[in-house]
Amino acid sequence: MTTLPPLSQKKLGLVIDLDTCVGCHACAVNCKEWNTAGTSGPLTDIDPYGADAAGVWFNRIHSFEAGEGEASRTVHFPKSCLHCETPACVTVCPTGASYKRAEDGIVLINPETCIGCKLCSWACPYGAREYDYDGGTMKKCTLCIDRIYNENLEEVDRVPACVATCPASARHFGDLGDPESKVSKLVAERGGYDLMPEMGYRPVNKYLPPRQRQNTSGCTGAGASLPAPEPAADGVLGWLDRILSR
Amino acid sequence: MHPAFSVIFFTVASGAGYGLLFVLALLIGFGLLAPAFWTGFIGFGVSFALITAGLLSSFLHLGRPERAWRAFSQWRSSWLSREGVLAIITYLPAGLLALLFTFFEPSRGILIVLSALSALCAVATVIATGMIYRSLQPIRAWCNGWVVPAYLVLGLASGLLLGNLLVFAAGAQATILVQIASVVALLAAALVKFRYWRFIDTMPAFSTAESATGLGHIGKVRLFEAPHTQENFLNKEMGYRIARKHAAKLRRIALVGGWLVPAGFVLLSLVLPSVLGLFAAILAVALGLAGTLVERWLFFAEAKHAVTLYYGGDKV
Numbered sequence: 001m002t003t004l005p006p007l008s009q010k011k012l013g014l015v016i017d018l019d020t021c022v023g024c025h026a027c028a029v030n031c032k033e034w035n036t037a038g039t040s041g042p043l044t045d046i047d048p049y050g051a052d053a054a055g056v057w058f059n060r061i062h063s064f065e066a067g068e069g070e071a072s073r074t075v076h077f078p079k080s081c082l083h084c085e086t087p088a089c090v091t092v093c094p095t096g097a098s099y100k101r102a103e104d105g106i107v108l109i110n111p112e113t114c115i116g117c118k119l120c121s122w123a124c125p126y127g128a129r130e131y132d133y134d135g136g137t138m139k140k141c142t143l144c145i146d147r148i149y150n151e152n153l154e155e156v157d158r159v160p161a162c163v164a165t166c167p168a169s170a171r172h173f174g175d176l177g178d179p180e181s182k183v184s185k186l187v188a189e190r191g192g193y194d195l196m197p198e199m200g201y202r203p204v205n206k207y208l209p210p211r212q213r214q215n216t217s218g219c220t221g222a223g224a225s226l227p228a229p230e231p232a233a234d235g236v237l238g239w240l241d242r243i244l245s246r
Numbered sequence: 247m248h249p250a251f252s253v254i255f256f257t258v259a260s261g262a263g264y265g266l267l268f269v270l271a272l273l274i275g276f277g278l279l280a281p282a283f284w285t286g287f288i289g290f291g292v293s294f295a296l297i298t299a300g301l302l303s304s305f306l307h308l309g310r311p312e313r314a315w316r317a318f319s320q321w322r323s324s325w326l327s328r329e330g331v332l333a334i335i336t337y338l339p340a341g342l343l344a345l346l347f348t349f350f351e352p353s354r355g356i357l358i359v360l361s362a363l364s365a366l367c368a369v370a371t372v373i374a375t376g377m378i379y380r381s382l383q384p385i386r387a388w389c390n391g392w393v394v395p396a397y398l399v400l401g402l403a404s405g406l407l408l409g410n411l412l413v414f415a416a417g418a419q420a421t422i423l424v425q426i427a428s429v430v431a432l433l434a435a436a437l438v439k440f441r442y443w444r445f446i447d448t449m450p451a452f453s454t455a456e457s458a459t460g461l462g463h464i465g466k467v468r469l470f471e472a473p474h475t476q477e478n479f480l481n482k483e484m485g486y487r488i489a490r491k492h493a494a495k496l497r498r499i500a501l502v503g504g505w506l507v508p509a510g511f512v513l514l515s516l517v518l519p520s521v522l523g524l525f526a527a528i529l530a531v532a533l534g535l536a537g538t539l540v541e542r543w544l545f546f547a548e549a550k551h552a553v554t555l556y557y558g559g560d561k562v
Contacts, residue, residue, distance in 0.1 A: 002320045018461075028473075053476050060473035062556055064455075067465025074470055075461055079556065088383060094317035094327035113316055116309020118483065119326055122247070125384035125453070125552035127480045136309025193460045196453050196552065199383050207460055 002093040004086065005102035011177035012104045012143055013083050013204035014163065015186055019211045021170035023063055023076030027162035031059040031080070031141075034161035038146045040111060044134040056130045058141040059162055073210055078171070080162070081128035081141035082195065082203030083107050089120035089129060098138075105177070105204060106143050114138055125199050148173070176204050247385065248486045249546035256304040257375060258404070258538050260333075261397065263296030264368040265405020266412075267340055269424070271368070273409070274347060275361030277354065278420040285416045286348030292408060294337075294344070301333060325381055329374035336371055339363035372401045379545075384552035386452050386562055387545075392442040399438050400538050403431040403505070407534040410512060411527045425512050432509040432534065436501055439541060443497055446548065451561035458555035469558040484551035488544075496544050504537010 035058055036043040045055035059080040066073050083100075087107050090098045097114035100107050109120075109129075114137040121129040121138060129140045144160035147153060157164060163173040174183035183206075186192065192206035270289050273279035305311040318334070320327040343360040346352040376397035379388040406428040413421045455469075456462030477485070511530035515523040550562045 003323045023471075054478055057474075057478070060478075062469065062473050063471040064459055064461060064467050065470040066459075066461040066467045071465060073461075073464050075459070075464075077459060077556075079473075088381075091323040092326065092378075092381070094320050094324045094330065095313070096316070096320050113313065114310065115313045115316060117307065117317070117326065118309075119324075119378070121479070121483060122382055122385065122551070125458075127484070127553035127556060130479045131309065131483070133479070138309075195460060196457050198453060198457060199552070201383075209460065209463070 002090050002096050002098055004090060004100055007085060008102055008105045009177050010104045010175050011083075011085070011204045012106055012148070012174070013176045013183075013206070014080070014143075014160070015172040015174070015176075015183045015192060015206050015208060016078055017168075017170040017172070017190075017208040018075050018077065019170075019208060020168045021061075021076040021078060022168050023061055024167065025061050026165050026167060027078055027171060028057060028059045028061055030161045030165035031144075032057055034144065034147065035142070038142070038144070040109070040139055040142050042135075043139065044132050046133055054133075056132050056139050058130075058139070060127075071213075073213070075210055078162070079126065079128075079195075080205075081107060081143075082126055082201075082205040083141075083143060085202035085204060087201060088123040092119050092123045094119070106145060107140070108142055108145070109138055109140055111135070111137050111139075125196055125201070126203075143173075176206065247546045247549045247551060248483050249543045250307060252303045252307040254539065254542045254546065256300040256307070257397070258300075258535065258542050259296045259303065260300030261372060261375070261401035261538070262404035262408060262535060263293045263298075263300060264336070264372050265401040265403070266293040266296070266408045267336070267405070268365050268368040268402065269405045269409035269427075271340075271343065271361040271365040273413070273418075273420055273424075274343070275358050275365070278423065279413070279418055281347050281351055281357075282416070283348055285412065285418070286344060289409075289412050290340070290344035290348065292412075293405075294340075297333070297336075325374055325377040329371060329378060332367060332371040332374050336364070336367035339367060369398070372397055384562075385549050386449060386552075387446045387549040390445060390449070392438065392445055396435075396438050396442055399431060399435045400541065403428070403435045404534055404538055406431050407508060407512070407527075407531045410515070411524075411531050414515060414524060414527045422516065425516050428512045428530070429509045432505045432512070436505040439497075439505075440501065453552050453555060454561045455555050455559065458552070469556075472557060480553055481557060484553050485557060486547055488547040493544060493548055496540055500537045500540040500544065503533055504540060505534065508534040508537070 032043055035041055043056040047053055059078060062077040064075050064077055083106055087100060090100050090107060095113050095115055097110045098120055116136040118131055129138050132139050148158050159173045163171045172183050172186060175181045176183055178184060187206045190208040192208050194203050305314050308314060317327055317330045321331045339360050343364050373394055376394035380393045382388050410424045410428045413424050455467040459467050461467050508530040511526040515526040518526055552562050
């Protein structure tokens with residue numbers, strides 16, 4: 001059913017740290033690799049080795065510049081489905097193929113019943129849903145539902161592929177419905193925020209802002225500047241100093 | 247938004263079809279159109295052909311058209327599903343009305359009931375079509391109060407132009423009434439779309455690159471590097487851009503050529519002798535539908551989607 005279930009207690013999602021993301025695209029690559037063989041696979045590529053390669057990705061890494069001059073920042077910005085609490089992509093679906101899970105809030109597409117009308121992609125302001133030109137259906141991030149509950153994997157590996165692979169630990173996975181969870185505490189501590197809150201979709205995924213830039217050396221414990229070198233008075237070094245200072 | 251021909255044709259054709267159905271139902275309901283084989287056969291035939299061709303064209307837009315029947319299931323939440331359900335329901339009273347009106351001589355009571363139901367269903371279906379667009383938050387050119395009235399008035403104007411041609415050819419007594427109604431509807435269409443265009447030109451930004459990224463506290467946000475080198479689905483579907491000067495020209499073409507000139511032709515058909523009048527009525531239909539096609543193309547091409555903010559867009 002595309003009517004939304006009552007709001008779930010459990011809200012599984014991602015917290016993305018824009019301060020530490022280095023823009024390496026490893027999360028997108030590992031996502032593609034895992035999911036192309038996963039429940040929503042394949043993530044078809046059209047003309048992958050040609051001049052106009054295109055394909056389905058669940059996760060894409062944008063890079064933005066903000067501000068001017070010395071105060072400006074370059075921010076790498078990974079973006080995947082935000083698993084919104086009130087996702088219009090689900091309610092506009094005419095077939096019931098799109099749904100939000102009552103038990104953990106994950107938004108999914110049933111590939112067997114999707115008719116590929118693309119209306120859900122129109123309803124999503126975040127660009128989380130992509131059309132598979134080959135399969136004729138819509139595809140989107142599953143929050144690696146086939147990893148996070150997969151008992152064949154070691155417990156440490158039961159996180160989304162993007163989180164498992166991030167070399168900078170810029171991606172965190174957990175229950176954002178539980179205020180005591182690690183991710184919720186991280187959001188509270190770092191001032192995690194919603195993308196486009198004005199749309200009213202109430203995204204579950206949160207973004208952590210870049211930290212204040214450290215423009216002074218004080219933060220390392222060193223002095224504000226290096227002390228001036230003291231002139232060597234006598235001995236061989238003093239003699240050398242006098243010779244070289246001439 | 248990418249102006250997909252299948253969807254443009256669908257909304258224009260089915261809008262005109264439901265408009266004609268509405269006009270026929272009103273004329274029959276008020277006893278202004280006497281049951282007659284050719285009037286019924288051609289009138290309802292054209293209306294059903296337009297509606298059905300539109301619906302079939304919308305199937306072409308689907309990735310998996312063989313599953314289209316599933317789209318009737320989610321009417322509780324989805325306007326697209328409601329549109330599908332209403333379109334099917336409309337065939338019942340309208341089909342029965344067409345059958346009885348064309349081939350039999352039913353009582354007034356039956357005609358009135360079936361006409362009222364057909365007219366209601368036609369209006370409801372067009373409202374559902376408009377609501378599909380009206381309910382999309384990320385597309386500000388669609389998510390506003392002008393969209394549903396525009397769909398209604400353009401469907402009505404198209405239907406009246408077709409109805410005008412029909413009653414003119416049949417020499418029915420309602421001709422003058424339909425002609426006046428056509429002129430009023432065309433002027434109303436021009437006014438609604440004029441106001442709509444002024445609205446989308448002057449509406450304040452709803453979302454910005456700053457609100458999309460949350461980086462506004464640092465300063466003005468601009469795209470440094472796109473996530474991919476080639477265009478993806480999002481760019482192709484949502485990133486369509488039209489030059490402002492072309493849009494302005496096309497707006498004038500729709501406004502003048504599509505609605506004002508046809509209104510003139512309808513007025514001409516009032517005074518011209520019958521053969522020339524018929525010619526004017528035909529021209530009015532051709533121009534009116536062509537103008538509405540231009541309008542619908544613009545409706546898509548001018549609409550900016552919020553996802554463009556992640557691809558170098560500034561505000562929507």
